[in-house]
Amino acid sequence: MSKPHISAIVNGDPVEFLADPGMTLLDALRDELSLTGSKEGCGSGDCGACSVIVDGRLVCSCLMLAAEAEGRRVDTIEGLAQGGRLHPLQQKFLEHAALQCGFCTPGLLMAAKALLDANPDPTETEARYWLAGNLCRCTGYDKVIRAVMDAAAELRQVKV
Amino acid sequence: MAQLDYLAPLKVEDAVKALAATGSYALAGGTDLLVQLRSGRIRPDTIVDLKRIAGTIGIREEAGGFVIGAATPGAMIGEHEALSRAWPGLVEAVSLIGSTQVQGRASLAGNLCNASPAADSVPAMIAARAVCVVVGPAGRREVPVEAIGTAPGRTSLAPGEFVLEIRLPPRPARSSDAYLRLIPRTEMDIAVVGAGVNLTLDAAGVVIEAQVALGAVAPTALLVPDAGAALVGSKLDEASLAALDTAARAACHPISDKRGTAEYRTKIAGVLARRAAFIAYERAGARA
Numbered sequence: 001m002s003k004p005h006i007s008a009i010v011n012g013d014p015v016e017f018l019a020d021p022g023m024t025l026l027d028a029l030r031d032e033l034s035l036t037g038s039k040e041g042c043g044s045g046d047c048g049a050c051s052v053i054v055d056g057r058l059v060c061s062c063l064m065l066a067a068e069a070e071g072r073r074v075d076t077i078e079g080l081a082q083g084g085r086l087h088p089l090q091q092k093f094l095e096h097a098a099l100q101c102g103f104c105t106p107g108l109l110m111a112a113k114a115l116l117d118a119n120p121d122p123t124e125t126e127a128r129y130w131l132a133g134n135l136c137r138c139t140g141y142d143k144v145i146r147a148v149m150d151a152a153a154e155l156r157q158v159k160v
Numbered sequence: 161m162a163q164l165d166y167l168a169p170l171k172v173e174d175a176v177k178a179l180a181a182t183g184s185y186a187l188a189g190g191t192d193l194l195v196q197l198r199s200g201r202i203r204p205d206t207i208v209d210l211k212r213i214a215g216t217i218g219i220r221e222e223a224g225g226f227v228i229g230a231a232t233p234g235a236m237i238g239e240h241e242a243l244s245r246a247w248p249g250l251v252e253a254v255s256l257i258g259s260t261q262v263q264g265r266a267s268l269a270g271n272l273c274n275a276s277p278a279a280d281s282v283p284a285m286i287a288a289r290a291v292c293v294v295v296g297p298a299g300r301r302e303v304p305v306e307a308i309g310t311a312p313g314r315t316s317l318a319p320g321e322f323v324l325e326i327r328l329p330p331r332p333a334r335s336s337d338a339y340l341r342l343i344p345r346t347e348m349d350i351a352v353v354g355a356g357v358n359l360t361l362d363a364a365g366v367v368i369e370a371q372v373a374l375g376a377v378a379p380t381a382l383l384v385p386d387a388g389a390a391l392v393g394s395k396l397d398e399a400s401l402a403a404l405d406t407a408a409r410a411a412c413h414p415i416s417d418k419r420g421t422a423e424y425r426t427k428i429a430g431v432l433a434r435r436a437a438f439i440a441y442e443r444a445g446a447r448a
């Protein structure tokens with residue numbers, strides 16, 4: 001069996017790559033497309049460091065085959081900042097010191113983006129449950145939640 | 161190691177043909193399959209992705225009931241308002257599976273066919289009297305959910321067969337359901353016990369039909385007819401709840417592991433069955 005040829009839209013741009021049939025989307029992003037922002041913390045769906053958005057849904061890219069991405073729209077951390085300007089979530093993570101080592105941060109940011117896309121005005125409890133699949137060994141989560149709630153408030157202001 | 165093959169057929173017949181070969185595995189959301197693949201627990205020759213087959217993703221109403229595509233992700237099920245109103249217990253069971261990320265992929269058929277005794281949606285589907293539409297080399301057959309799992313990690317599906325969709329029966333007035341599980345934490349853990357209760361009341365609030373199913377207390381999820389029968393004819397007075405509790409405990413033959421001893425699981429099964437019955441009863445009364 002030859003390597004399948006995959007076409008997908010990654011961060012708005014059409015991309016093409018070859019992937020072994022057993023290759024995960026995470027490995028394809030990192031090794032074939034050099035998008036190394038998405039991290040592998042566990043490889044088993046438990047930590048969320050590999051979180052990306054596929055056709056509008058948050059998923060673990062470590063538990064998806066690259067071949068499944070054929071024709072799909074994939075959004076990764078590399079597409080979050082627009083034209084060199086940080087996304088409000090990224091800005092608020094910096095302001096609230098919501099990261100230390102930063103390994104969990106790309107996944108947390110993508111998960112938080114998916115939350116605010118689905119629910120622009122989450123309660124703190126909703127935000128905590130939504131982000132329960134993103135593990136962080138450094139921050140204790142509180143600063144992350146402050147940053148997400150603050151970014152949500154700012155994004156709501158921008159919209160009105 | 162032999163090369164792995166990935167197929168994403170568009171037609172049922174092509175998927176059946178591919179799945180008939182030894183070493184072929186169906187892929188829905190991959191939240192069990194990919195974990196097993198990556199850990200080396202399974203070594204597939206071929207992975208057959210079912211998600212491009214028409215009908216495997218989506219929810220439709222038909223003949224008064226709901227039809228859920230076998231590979232429909234949990235998040236889509238949780239967002240469906242009419243389904244959530246009619247089957248709140250089933251929807252809450254699905255929504256308990258994993259994280260937001262897992263919900264973006266995890267399906268009912270995957271939860272069922274992975275055949276873990278602790279799979280959360282399975283007791284809720286059994287209590288709902290859900291039926292799987294199974295397709296395979298011999299055509300199409302309908303199988304009650306409780307007849308799919310035969311042992312941990314094993315199903316009654318023949319080579320080439322897969323679940324195409326899951327059908328929920330029409331909902332009479334004053335019917336509702338509930339699912340509760342006990343886990344040692346508040347999120348992201350495996351059920352120590354799960355209990356699903358589905359019931360229908362008459363206009364006076366008397367239970368006229370009840371189904372009870374339990375998870376994680378036996379090698380497969382169980383339908384417990386005696387537990388359901390204990391509620392029929394009652395308004396959930398203490399005597400009928402005690403009979404439910406006894407019947408639920410009598411059905412249990414669990415293992416002891418780090419999450420709980422067999423004794424503890426058995427006791428909790430009775431407690432959760434009572435509590436789930438209570439919630440289902442309140443909900444059914446509100447759907448007059």
Ligand SMILES: Cc1cc2nc3c(=O)[nH]c(=O)nc-3n(C[C@H](O)[C@H](O)[C@H](O)COP(=O)(O)OP(=O)(O)OC[C@H]3O[C@@H](n4cnc5c(N)ncnc54)[C@H](O)[C@@H]3O)c2cc1C
Nearest residue numbers: 045186188189190191192193258267270271273279280323
């Ligand atoms: C972090 C994490 C947390 C989890 N938490 C929970 C939890 O709280 N509760 C719980 O119950 N589970 C949990 N799971 C397990 C898993 O998410 C569920 O069992 C899920 O429903 C599996 O569905 P899937 O679509 O991903 O299945 P897949 O992984 O695609 O498939 C699972 C199995 O079923 C077979 N299969 C899939 N679809 C079909 C079909 N249509 N016909 C025949 N066979 C089929 C596959 O071949 C495979 O053997 C968790 C998993 C992870 C990674």
Ligand code: FES
Nearest residue numbers: 041042043048062
């Ligand atoms: S690397 Fe995917 S969830 Fe941990």
Ligand code: FES
Nearest residue numbers: 100102136137138
């Ligand atoms: S900042 Fe280190 S894991 Fe979260």
